[in-house]
Amino acid sequence: MNRAFDQIPTPPAAELQMLREKADRYDRFTRNLPALLYDYVIDEAGTGHCLYCSAYSQELLGIAPEELMADMNRFWNLIHPDDVEFFREQDLKASQGADTFFIDTRVILPSGKEKWIRVSSTKNSMANDEPAIWSGYMIDISQTKQLEMMLHEQATHDFLTGLGNRNYFKLHFQSELQRKDRFRADGVVLLLDLDHFKLINDRYGHDAGDYVLKQVANIIRAQLRNIDIVARWGGEEFCILLPDTTPGQALLVAERIRSSLARRPLHYLNQQIRVTISIGLTTLRLDDKHIEGAIRRADQALYRAKHRGRNRISCS
Template sequence: MPTTSRWADPRADTPDAGSPAAGSTNSEDLDAVRERAQWLALAVAGSGTGIWDRNVVTGEIRYSAAWKAILGYTENELTDRIEDSYQRLHPDDLPYVQAAMQDHFEGRTESYEVEHRIRCKDGRYKWICSRGKVTSRDSAGRALRMVGTSTDITSIREMAEQLRETVDLITNLTDQVPGLVFQCSRGPDGRMAFPYVSAGISDIYELAPEAVARDATCIEALIHPDDLAAYRASFDESAASLASWHLEYRVCLPAQGLRWRLGDAKPQRLSEGATVWHGFITDITERKRIESELQELATTDGLTRLANRRHFMGCLEAHFAYLRRTNGLPAAILMFDLDHFKAINDRWGHAVGDEALRHFADILRMELRSVDMAGRLGGEEFAVLLTLADLDDARVVGQRIQRRLATQSLSCGQETIPLSVSIGVTQMRMDDVAAEAALSRSDQALYRAKKKGRNRIECV
């Protein structure tokens, strides 16, 4: 049987002008039919699509010229046997191609459609998409004829593969970055979700990506209660102004416990009113720890762990400014000096002297409220800021500190080291030029206490 395709000439199935049928057909209609047939053939050829027609009973299959051209063959270079066509299929694709066709023959599918590789004339493989449908069956429902198309999709598959490789590369890169790369969306109703998150979500939030893909309430459940309002407000402000989102906040995680997070993202408004952020969240717990240590080093006396002179004076000035601004309730200042401290160093050594200073600092911490502040100003001199206290209140506090110091003695081996403290007390005044003026008055009161015999309290 000749293998010449019936689609080799777009006019092959159209009667020519000299045929008997032409006499019974209007010439204008005939020309229109021919023109449509030509346009259809050109459209099919230009789309990279070939047509095939299979006789299911005999195994004969005919191909259009365009179908053969996809594989690099000329009109008369292919046989019309289905067995030969199977030989051109990639071995890995042959089983599922045959299975898909058999499913359609037996009526289990509405049509036949598969993507597979096929060998070209030069030995290379191309990807094609084949679609077909049984057009006639016998009385028992057995397939007799099947017609279909094959389209070269090699370039589409290559682009898809390149895209997949690009996506894989980006995913691998983001998954390897310490932290969380994310896309966050917020609808007009305020509901937030994270459609994309990198693998870092398991470390940043101890969650799986699917847990936040549609609803991010599980993240809010991890935010530290003291930071939750700021977390929500930061997204509100970013969405309203389209300013970058930037926030340091704490999370409470089941396995890691309390951790610090830093989030940065840029927002974008979508046409339907939603806001989308693309950004990054990282763990700054270690940075916060270092900052805290540096802050402590800068503000704390290394020996007693009380505020150092600079930090105490800064807080004193800030509280004085607050009182002046608000005409607030009174505050008192107490100055302390450990009695005969030089004698302790001379007799028991500086190590014991240091222990005496730490011992007194511990007593101050036990006697003061959380709203009060104690500092070491230098040597054996200490100061305390009592908020919401007048001179009488300050005197009572001073007496409690003296009694505790007397009853909780410091020991050195078998010996007990007697400790006492002199105290000068004053009150902040609205007409003070600065907080330093009040501190100077308490220092003068302290001098009087020492001059009058030590281990006593003087107020001014």
């Protein structure tokens, strides 16, 4: 028998019982907590090792804890392809001097199900220059992300037509101004207004008016590219941003929209509703630093189109 082992003092029975109770309590806690708890260390070669992983990994990630502790690549392989590069960048920054790590990311489970998870950890200082152990948790935030996306959609999109709203358009407009200045690219703004829309509401009712707005939105969308930005500007007005587009090209787009509406009526509850649209067109200028100038010019051109008889296009 190993005499050195014999010389190790045996803790009193009461102390052993207390340690067992603490271990049992911790085990119950980790098994019932809706979070994956883990300890993680990065060795001198830069390789990550999972030292501890709670049982919730099976529920959260679809992988048993012992599998994650045996091979950390099991976790890395779950990260969404669009998120993995950013995750690795943040992980590297944290390992090179940060004391905390925090990220929201998407994972694709072995079942194919996609989740949003939050990963958060803190570095524990170690003695004798040993590698630091990072202790942290992972939780499912899919419902939170869905709510965030729903609120963002409501804040930036028009409920009736499904188009972007004024806030959405302004955000993309500022991005386009920056890109235009950087690449000296052409760009055009169209401001569109349905002719005599109040008469449609008065004659056919507001439900018919809503139907017309939705159909017009679909017709406009059908004439645009994926890179074009369209929004319901307000009421019966729509606004379009055409990046990388010359005035001549924009005029063709505007004419396609105008003629698509003018040449055939919309059908609503066995009724034909004739709809026409007036369009104001302006090019983006080098001195355009905000949206107001371009919208003002497009609005002036739209006013001229209305004044000259409607159902036409006018350029600023």
